[in-house]
Amino acid sequence: MGETLIDVEDLKKYFISSNFASRLTGREEALRAVDGVSFDIYRGETFGLVGETGCGKSTLGRTIIRLYEPTDGKIYFKNTEITSIKGSSLRKLRKDMQIVFQDPLSSLNPKKRIMEILWEPLRLHNICSEHEKERKIFELLELVGLSKADRHKYPHELSGGMLQRVNIARALAVDPDFIVLDEPTSALDVSIQAQILNLLRKLQNEFRLTYLFISHDLGIIHNMCDRIAVMYLGRIVEVGDWKVFENPMHPYTKALLSCVPSIRKESRKNKILLKGAVPSPVNIPSGCRFHPRCFLKEDICSEIEPDLKEVKKDRYVACHLYQ
Amino acid sequence: MTDPLLSVENLRTYFYTPYGVVKAVNGVNFELESGKALGIIGESGSGKTVTGLSIMRLIFPPGKILKGSRIMFQGEDLLLKPENEMRSVRGNRISMVFQDPMTSLNPVFTIGEQLTRVIQTHQDLTKKEAIEKAITLLKEVGISDPEKRIKNYPHQFSGGMRQRVLIAMAISCHPNLIIADEPTTALDVTTQAKIIELLKDLQRKIGTSLIFITHDLALISEIVSEVIVMYCGMILERGEVDELLSEPLHPYTEGLLHSLPDVNIKGDLQPIEGTIPSPINPPSGCKFHPRCKHATVECREDVPEFKKIRSDRYVSCILY
Numbered sequence: 001m002g003e004t005l006i007d008v009e010d011l012k013k014y015f016i017s018s019n020f021a022s023r024l025t026g027r028e029e030a031l032r033a034v035d036g037v038s039f040d041i042y043r044g045e046t047f048g049l050v051g052e053t054g055c056g057k058s059t060l061g062r063t064i065i066r067l068y069e070p071t072d073g074k075i076y077f078k079n080t081e082i083t084s085i086k087g088s089s090l091r092k093l094r095k096d097m098q099i100v101f102q103d104p105l106s107s108l109n110p111k112k113r114i115m116e117i118l119w120e121p122l123r124l125h126n127i128c129s130e131h132e133k134e135r136k137i138f139e140l141l142e143l144v145g146l147s148k149a150d151r152h153k154y155p156h157e158l159s160g161g162m163l164q165r166v167n168i169a170r171a172l173a174v175d176p177d178f179i180v181l182d183e184p185t186s187a188l189d190v191s192i193q194a195q196i197l198n199l200l201r202k203l204q205n206e207f208r209l210t211y212l213f214i215s216h217d218l219g220i221i222h223n224m225c226d227r228i229a230v231m232y233l234g235r236i237v238e239v240g241d242w243k244v245f246e247n248p249m250h251p252y253t254k255a256l257l258s259c260v261p262s263i264r265k266e267s268r269k270n271k272i273l274l275k276g277a278v279p280s281p282v283n284i285p286s287g288c289r290f291h292p293r294c295f296l297k298e299d300i301c302s303e304i305e306p307d308l309k310e311v312k313k314d315r316y317v318a319c320h321l322y323q
Numbered sequence: 324m325t326d327p328l329l330s331v332e333n334l335r336t337y338f339y340t341p342y343g344v345v346k347a348v349n350g351v352n353f354e355l356e357s358g359k360a361l362g363i364i365g366e367s368g369s370g371k372t373v374t375g376l377s378i379m380r381l382i383f384p385p386g387k388i389l390k391g392s393r394i395m396f397q398g399e400d401l402l403l404k405p406e407n408e409m410r411s412v413r414g415n416r417i418s419m420v421f422q423d424p425m426t427s428l429n430p431v432f433t434i435g436e437q438l439t440r441v442i443q444t445h446q447d448l449t450k451k452e453a454i455e456k457a458i459t460l461l462k463e464v465g466i467s468d469p470e471k472r473i474k475n476y477p478h479q480f481s482g483g484m485r486q487r488v489l490i491a492m493a494i495s496c497h498p499n500l501i502i503a504d505e506p507t508t509a510l511d512v513t514t515q516a517k518i519i520e521l522l523k524d525l526q527r528k529i530g531t532s533l534i535f536i537t538h539d540l541a542l543i544s545e546i547v548s549e550v551i552v553m554y555c556g557m558i559l560e561r562g563e564v565d566e567l568l569s570e571p572l573h574p575y576t577e578g579l580l581h582s583l584p585d586v587n588i589k590g591d592l593q594p595i596e597g598t599i600p601s602p603i604n605p606p607s608g609c610k611f612h613p614r615c616k617h618a619t620v621e622c623r624e625d626v627p628e629f630k631k632i633r634s635d636r637y638v639s640c641i642l643y
Contacts, residue, residue, distance in 0.1 A: 052511035053482075159598050189366040190538060194582035194594030201591065216511060219541075223584035223592065259516035261541040263568045263583070271516050277481050 004079075005178060005210050006041040006064065011073035013056075013063045017282075031282050033059040035234035036073070038308065043177075046204065046211040048225030050218060050256075054278060056234040057214045061180040064212065065097040066090060077178075095125050098171035102183040104163035108155040114141075114166055115151040121173040140169040144199060161192035165199065172203065180212045185220065197224060218245075218260045227314075230256065233289045234281055236308055240315040249317045251296045288320065296321060327354035328499060328532050329378070332393040336370075336377045339385040343603040347373040347386070349556035352629070357499070360526060360533040362547035362564065364540060364579075368602050370556035371536045372422075375502045378534075379419055380409055397499065415445040418493040422505040424485035428477040434461075434488055435473035438495065445496045460491040464521060483514035490521065497529055504536045519546055540583055544568055549635070552576050555600060555610035558629065561637040572638040575611045609640070617642060 013034040022028045033056040041047045049057045062068050064075055066082065075083045082093055101107040108117055118137050122128055128136045138148055144165040155163060164184060171179050181200065185193040197220065203209060215221050221228055222245050230238045230253045238250040248254045255272040274293045279285055285292050291301040300320050308318040336348040348370040355361050365371040377388055380401060394401040401412065421427040429437060438457040442448060448456065454473065461469035464487040477485060486506060493501050503522065507515040523546060526533055535547050543550060544564050552560040552573065560573040571577040578595035597614040600606055606613050612622035621641055629639040 052513065161598060189599065190540070190579055191366060191582045191595040192598065194584070194592040195596075197584065198591055198594060217584070218512070219584040256513060259512040261515075261519075261539070261545045263541045263544050263580070271520070273517050273520065274513050277483065277514075 002042045002044055004040045005043040005077070006212075007074075007076040007079075008040070008064060009038050009074040009076075011037045011060070011063060011075060012071045013059050013068055014071045029282050032234050032284060033281055034063060035281075035284070037231075037234075037236050038073075039229055039236065039239060041178075041210060041212060043210055044204075044208050045226040046213050046224050048221040048228035049212060049214045049231060050216065050221045050228055051231035052216060052256075052278060054233075054281065055231040056281070057216075057231050058182050060231070061099070061182050061212055061214050065099055065178075065180055066093065067099070095174045096176050097178045097180070098174065098176040099180040099182060100164070100167045100171050100184045103187055104160055104167055105155060107167055108163060108170075110155055112154070113151065114146075114153055114155070114158075117155075117166065118151075118170055118173055121170060125174050127174060136173075140173055143172065143203070144169045145195075159192075160188050161195060164188065164196055168196075168199065168203070172207070175207070176209070178210045178212070180214065182214045183216070184213075186215065186217065193220075200224070218257065233278060233284060235289060235318065236316075237290065237318050238316065239308070243315070249311065249315065249322060250290075250319050251294050251321075252290050255295070288318075326398065327395075328357040328397060329355040330393075330395040331374075331378065332395065334374065334377055334392045334394065335389040336373050336382055336392075337387055337389060339387065340603070345602045346556050346605065347602065348377060351553075351556075351558055353551055353558070353561070355500070355532055355534065357532055358526075358530050359549065360535060360547040362543040362550040363534065363536045363553060364538065364543055364550055365553035366538055366579075366599055368555070368599055369553040371553050372504055373556075374553070375419060375504050375534065375536055378502060379413055379417060380404075381413075381419075411445070414441055414492075414498075415496045416498050417500045417502065418496070418498045419502040419504065420486075420489050420493050420506045422508055424482050424489060424509060427489055428485060430477055433474055433476055434480070438473070438488070438492055441492050442495050456495070457491075460495055461488070463494075463525075464488070464491045465517070466491075483510050483518065486510060486514075486518055487521070490518070490525070494525055494529065494531070498531060500532045500534065501526075502534045502536070505538070506535075507542070508537070508539075515542070522546065540568065540579060552579075555602070555605050557610060557626075557639070558637075559611065559639050561635075563635055566636070572632065572636070572643060573611075573640050574615045574617055574642070578614075 011034055014030040014032050016028050016030050018028045037060060051057045063070050070083055074081060115137055118140055119133060122136060137151060141148060146165050185196050213224050227241050228244055229236045232252050238244060238253045248257050255274050258272045276293050287302040287304055288306055291297050298320060306318045306320050306323055308316045309323060311317050311322040331351055331353050334348050334351040338345040338347055351374055363371045376382055378394055382388055388402060392402060435457055439453040442453045442456050457473060458469045466472055466484060466487055507518050537543050547564055550564050550567050551558050554575055560576050571580055581593040582595060584592060595614050608624050609622045609627055612618040627639045627641045629637055630643060631637050632643055
C-alpha cells in the first residue's frame with residue numbers, strides 16, 4: 001500500500017430542508033445524504049464508490065473536494081486537514097482536486113468555444129501565460145484524443161464522447177493529483193464508454209493520478225478500480241479490493257452483485273431480490289439501516305447499528321453477522 | 324411452420340427534417356412467433372426505438388413510414404389499417420412500455436384513473452369493475468397496498484413502481500405482443516432485476532410475445548431467446564441469443580462485446596474506434612465500414628446482403 005492521499009473520518013453531510021413553517025415550529029427535517037463515512041484513498045489508486053440512486057455517493061464525492069460544506073467529520077488531503085479551509089487556500093486546493101461530472105454537455109458552458117473552456121482553469125490558476133496558451137491547449141487536446149480543429153467548436157457541435165474528453169482535458173489542465181469521476185460514462189454508448197475508460201486508465205498511468213470513481217455500474221467498477229466501497233443509504237457497508245466481487249460479505253453487496261446481468265451463462269447466479277424500496281434518507285431505519293430489506297436479518301439488527309470493522313485482511317464490513 | 328405473429332417486411336421509416344432526410348429505419352425485416360421473445364440491440368441512433376414505434380404506428384410528421392413497408396400482425400397489414408381500427412390494436416393487442424417511467428404517465432391524473440381509462444377503452448366494463456381490475460393488475464405487478472395506491476398520483480411513486488404501473492397498463496388487455504423499449508434503463512440494478520423477473524413471469528403466465536429493446540447486451544441475454552443487432556437503421560446480425568453472444572459474427576457485434584466492462588474481466592477494454600455516424604449523412608455501403616477493422620474497398624461501395632449462414636443465423640457482412 002502506498003501513502004495515503006485522502007483520509008476521510010466520520011464524514012457527514014446533511015441537507016436541512018427549511019421553510020418558513022418549519023422554522024416557526026422548529027421542526028426542520030434533515031436529509032442525511034452522507035451519514036458517518038470513514039475511509040482512506042491511497043496515492044495512485046482508483047477507489048470505486050458504488051451504490052444505487054440516492055445512496056449518497058455523489059454527495060460524498062463532492063463533499064470530499066469541498067464543493068459541499070461538510071456537516072461534520074474531517075477530511076485530510078496529503079495529511080493536511082481541509083475540512084474547513086476557506087478563501088485563497090481553498091482556491092489553491094482546487095488546483096489539486098478536480099471533478100468530471102456525469103452529463104458531459106451540461107457541465108460545459110454552451111456559449112464558450114472549447115478553447116475558451118480549456119483556457120479558463122489555466123488562467124485562473126496562472127498556469128501559463130497568454131502566449132503559451134495555444135501550445136498548452138494543443139497539448140491538452142492531444143492528450144485526450146481530440147483534434148486541434150476542435151478548439152474552435154462549441155459544445156453542442158461535439159458528440160457525447162468527445163464532450164467527455166473535453167471535460168477530462170479541463171480537469172487535467174491544472175495538473176491535479178486527485179480527480180473525482182462522478183459517473184463519467186453513464187451518459188455514453190457502450191462502444192464510446194470503452195474508449196473513455198481506456199483513456200482514463202492511460203492518463204492515470206501517465207500522470208500518476210488518483211481517482212475516486214463513482215458509478216452504479218458494477219461492471220465498470222470492477223474493470224477500473226483497485227479497491228471499492230459499497231454505499232447504502234449514506235453509509236459504507238463494505239470496503240475491499242476486487243475480492244469483494246468474488247466473495248461479497250455484506251448481504252447488500254451480495255444482493256447487488258447477484259442482480260448484475262451477465263452475458264456468460266455460467267456466471268448467472270440466482271438473483272437475490274430485495275423486498276421493498278430504499279427507505280428515505282430523511283427517515284432512516286433504526287439499527288442497521290439495511291435491516292428492513294435484509295434476508296439474513298437477526299433481532300439485534302433493528303436495534304444496534306453495526307460499525308465498519310476489519311473482518312479479514314483488507315476487508316471491512318458493517319454487519320452483525322461478522323462482529 | 325405456422326404463420327408468425329408479427330412479420331416486419333422491408334420497414335423503412337424516414338424523417339424529413341430541414342437538415343436532410345434521416346433514414347432512421349432503412350429496410351428492416353424480421354418475424355416473431357407467438358409466445359417468443361425477441362431482443363433488439365443497438366446504440367443510440369440505431370433505429371431500435373423507431374422500429375418499435377413504427378409497429379405501433381406512432382410515427383408522426385416529419386416522420387413517415389415509406390410505401391413498400393409491411394407490418395403483418397396476425398395476418399393483417401397494420402400499415403393499411405385506418406386510424407380508428409388501429410386504435411383498437413394499440414394498447415389492446417399490441418402494447419408498449421416506454422423507456423422513461425418519469426414522463427410516460429400523466430402527472431395530473433391518478434394512477435387509477437389512467438389505468439381504468441385504458442381498461443375501459445378496450446373492454447366493456449363498468450367503472451367499478453374497471454377499478455377492481457386495476458387493483459388486481461397492480462397486485463400482479465407487485466405493488467403493495469394497491470387499494471390505496473390507486474388513488475395516488477405518479478409523483479408519489481418511485482421510478483421502479485412507475486415502471487410497474489406502465490407494465491400493468493401494458494398487460495391490462497392481455498395483448499398478444501408487448502414492445503418494451505428500454506424498460507429498465509432508468510432504474511437501479513436491484514430494481515431492474517425485479518422488473519425483468521416480472522416481465523419473464525408475465526410472459527410465461529399469459530403467453531404474450533415480447534420485443535425487448537435495449538442497448539444492454541448482458542441484460543438482453545437474460546430475457547430473450549433471439550436477438551437482432553441494429554446499427555444505423557439496419558440489421559447487421561441475427562441469431563439465437565447465447566450463440567450470438569458467445570460467437571458473434573459481425574465485427575460490430577464483436578466490438579460491442581469487447582467494449583463491455585463485465586464483472587469478470589479486468590484491464591484494458593478493446594473499444595470500437597471512431598464515433599457513431601451522423602444519421603443525416605450516413606456512410607456509403609456497409610454502414611459500419613468507417614469503424615470496422617476488416618473494412619475493404621468493397622465495403623465502402625456495396626451494402627452487403629443479409630445472408631443466412633446457418634439455421635436461425637443471419638449476418639450482413641462481406642466476410643461471410
